[in-house]
Structures are given as structure tokens and as C-alpha cells.
Amino acid sequence: xxxxxxxxxxxxxxxxxxxxxxxRNDYIxxxxxxxxxFYSITYNCPKNKDYHSEIRTLYRQxxxxxxxxDPESVISVINESETGGETDSLxxxxxxxxxxxxxxxxxxxxxxxxxxxxxxxxxxxxxMDPGPAEIDSILEFVGIExxxxxxxxxxxxxxxxxxxxNAIAKGYMTDxxxxxxxxxxxxxxxxxxxxxxxxxxxNPDGNLWRIGVDKPVDDPAPAGRELQVIIHIxxxxxxxxxxxxxxxxxxxxxxxHTIDPHTGYPVDHNLLSVTVxxxxxxxxxxxxxxxxxxxxxxxxxxxxxxxxxEAYFIYESDSGKLEVEYTEGFSGWMRETPPEGKPEEELPxxxxx
Ligand code: ADP
Ligand code: MG
Numbered sequence: 001x002x003x004x005x006x007x008x009x010x011x012x013x014x015x016x017x018x019x020x021x022x023x024r025n026d027y028i029x030x031x032x033x034x035x036x037x038f039y040s041i042t043y044n045c046p047k048n049k050d051y052h053s054e055i056r057t058l059y060r061q062x063x064x065x066x067x068x069x070d071p072e073s074v075i076s077v078i079n080e081s082e083t084g085g086e087t088d089s090l091x092x093x094x095x096x097x098x099x100x101x102x103x104x105x106x107x108x109x110x111x112x113x114x115x116x117x118x119x120x121x122x123x124x125x126x127x128m129d130p131g132p133a134e135i136d137s138i139l140e141f142v143g144i145e146x147x148x149x150x151x152x153x154x155x156x157x158x159x160x161x162x163x164x165x166n167a168i169a170k171g172y173m174t175d176x177x178x179x180x181x182x183x184x185x186x187x188x189x190x191x192x193x194x195x196x197x198x199x200x201x202x203n204p205d206g207n208l209w210r211i212g213v214d215k216p217v218d219d220p221a222p223a224g225r226e227l228q229v230i231i232h233i234x235x236x237x238x239x240x241x242x243x244x245x246x247x248x249x250x251x252x253x254x255x256x257h258t259i260d261p262h263t264g265y266p267v268d269h270n271l272l273s274v275t276v277x278x279x280x281x282x283x284x285x286x287x288x289x290x291x292x293x294x295x296x297x298x299x300x301x302x303x304x305x306x307x308x309x310e311a312y313f314i315y316e317s318d319s320g321k322l323e324v325e326y327t328e329g330f331s332g333w334m335r336e337t338p339p340e341g342k343p344e345e346e347l348p349x350x351x352x353x
Contacts, residue, residue, distance in 0.1 A: 027188070027204040034059035035067055037170060037194030042204070043181055044188040051184065058176050065090040066169045068114070068123065075163055079114065082159040087152055094165055094172050094282065095149060101168075101286040102144045105302075109290035110261040112142050114162035120266055122257040123164065135264035142261055167258075170194040171239055171285025178281070196239040196281045208232040210335075215322070216242055216272035216314050228314055228324065231333040233277070239284035241292045242273035258292045269295045270315045272322070276303075277310040277330060287311075296325060303327045 030041040030052045065074045065088050078085040101109045115138045117123040119130040141160040148155050170193045177191045178198040188201030190209050199209040212227040241258065255266040274291040276284045287309060291299035296315050303311040310330040317323045
């Protein structure tokens with residue numbers, strides 16, 4: 001009998017407490033769980049106001065719209081329906097951005113991958129160990145051109161079409177919270193949902209926000225976490241997608257949870273992790289997934305051409321060593337990993353970009 005080994009590593013090795021609120025230097029920190037992942041929010045509010053309940057309401061709205069684990073969510077009703085269904089404004093916003101990124105990436109990013117995600121065991125059903133014939137038959141109803149918005153109705157051309165917004169929804173949740181905080185007059189914040197981030201203003205020490213990019217090591221224990229690079233940054237969004245974080249091993253082979261919508265197979269190349277910096281977390285999230293599909297050479301070229309996108313790639317060389325490539329703009333935010341035994345605080349202050 002074939003055996004599947006599912007491994008899930010922790011994206012951001014912070015200690016989370018369920019829905020906890022803490023205070024430091026007039027900054028408030030909130031932690032909790034939403035959409036199957038963890039969130040962590042730190043902000044400085046002139047009125048020292050705790051917005052946790054308003055933020056949790058936003059998360060619930062997201063879950064009612066895009067959670068494939070809620071059978072009554074907008075996305076689940078559409079997935080189960082023969083012809084499509086009604087949408088809400090959150091869904092339409094993410095759908096429209098998904099279409100745009102599909103177009104820009106030659107459909108490397110495609111939210112109609114859900115049947116493939118399920119077939120490979122990363123969705124709501126158990127793995128089916130699909131063979132080539134089965135993948136071919138599933139590909140007949142995968143493709144973003146098979147769905148469209150008609151007013152507020154999402155129309156499916158084929159009843160078997162199913163949507164999966166997991167590669168962009170966490171980013172959008174991050175943006176929603178950032179937008180809410182801004183509307184409340186908050187200027188300094190870090191919002192993080194499942195590893196996707198939005199940053200503004202300054203951190204509690206009055207510096208730029210410091211964000212570590214994980215080394216793509218297999219050991220999922222927080223103790224095994226090592227940083228590849230530290231970036232000092234603000235007023236931007238950052239997302240990381242990595243084949244090392246969620247995958248399964250079957251017959252000694254590793255299968256990534258990112259699927260190439262053209263072939264129907266999990267991506268299989270030397271790229272281990274992609275970190276994208278851009279204006280919104282929704283876009284950073286989707287681009288990071290698209291770049292994982294496209295592979296190093298094509299992604300690096302595309303990121304260099306697009307002045308709004310900066311990207312950092314960690315890949316495995318032919319000799320099995322970890323190597324990195326990044327866009328020129330990305331290097332403006334980078335700081336060296338602190339040398340062993342030397343705390344980050346002792347490094348020279350970053351020059352603001
Ligand atoms: P992570 O940040 O955890 O690496 P991603 O943002 O890359 O996650 O999203 C991965 C999820 O997106 C998969 O689990 C699957 O549900 C979905 N997905 C997989 N391949 C694609 C694709 N080519 N386009 C859009 N969504 C995808
Ligand atoms: Mg993504």
C-alpha cells in the first residue's frame with residue numbers, strides 16, 4: 001500500500017496565543033487564528049484603542065466569502081453549484097485581481113486549480129494518487145476562461161469547475177486589516193496573516209520594520225528555523241511562497257502544494273522559496289505563488305521588468321547548495337543575517353529608501 005506523509009511547516013515562528021492582546025511602547029499586539037492560519041498584528045494607536053473585535057469581524061466576513069472549509073461560504077456554494085452563484089464585494093475584489101494576475105502570468109496563477117489541488121491531496125478531499133489519464137481529464141475543466149462575473153453573479157461554463165482562492169485570500173485579509181487600521185488613523189502598523197505582511201510607519205523601537213525571510217529548511221520545528229536574510233522595510237507588502245513549507249512525500253519524492261495549471265502536476269523545479277515585495281499583500285501573495293509556478297529564470301526576468309515588483313528567490317543549485325537571486329530593487333531593503341552571537345540591534349542602522 002502506498003503511504004503518504006504530509007508535512008506542514010510553520011511559516012512564521014512566532015509564539016501565538018489565541019486572540020491575545022498585549023501592550024508595549026504604546027503599541028498594541030493582537031494574535032489569533034483565522035481562515036485556517038494565524039495572524040499577528042502590531043500597531044500604535046494615538047487613542048490606545050483595541051480593535052480586536054472589529055478585526056475579528058473582518059476575518060469572519062472573509063471566511064464567509066472565501067473559506068473552502070465553510071460549506072455555506074460564497075466560494076463553497078459556487079463550487080457545489082452547477083452554474084455558479086451570487087458573490088459578495090470581497091469575493092469580487094479578489095476574483096478581479098486573480099483574473100488580472102492570471103493574465104499577467106500566462107495563467108501560471110489560476111484560481112480554477114481547485115480540482116487539481118484536491119486530486120493531489122491539498123484541498124478538502126483526501127489524495128487520489130492521480131495518474132496521467134486522470135490529470136488530463138481534470139484539465140478539461142481547469143482554466144480561468146471557464147468562469148466570469150456577470151454583474152454580481154459568478155457564472156461557471158462547466159458544473160465541474162471549482163475555485164480555490166487560498167493563494168491570494170491571506171494577502172487580501174492582510175490588506176483589509178491594514179485598510180481598516182488606516183481608516184482609524186493608525187499610521188504605524190505591522191499586519192501579518194499566515195506569513196503575508198503589510199507594513200506602515202515605524203516599529204515600537206522607532207525603526208523600520210524588520211522581517212526575516214526563512215531559510216527553506218525541511219525541519220518544521222521553530223528551533224530549526226534559520227533566517228536567510230533580514231529586510232528592513234516599511235510602507236510595503238511582503239509575501240513568501242515556498243515548496244518547503246507544505247508538501248507531501250510519496251515514494252521518496254516531494255510534491256509541492258503549488259500546482260502548475262498547464263501540466264496539472266505539482267511544480268517540480270529547483271526553486272524553493274519566493275519572497276515578493278509590492279504595494280498590496282493581495283498582489284504580493286498571488287505573485288509569489290505565480291513565481292513558484294513559473295520558475296527562477298522567467299520570474300526573475302518578469303520581476304526585473306515590472307517596476308512595482310521586487311523579488312527574492314532561494315533555489316537549490318545542481319550541486320545541492322542553497323543559492324539566491326534577487327532583483328536590484330530588493331537589495332535596497334536587505335540587511336545581512338546577523339553574524340553568529342551578534343544581536344541584530346548592533347548592526348548599523350539602515351539607510352531609508
Ligand atoms: P503559501 O504561502 O503557504 O506557500 P500560497 O500562497 O502559495 O501558499 O498558496 C498555495 C495554495 O494555493 C495551494 O495550497 C492551493 O490551494 C492554491 N494553488 C496551488 N497552485 C495554484 C496556482 N497555480 N494558482 C493559484 N492557486 C494555486
Ligand atoms: Mg500566494
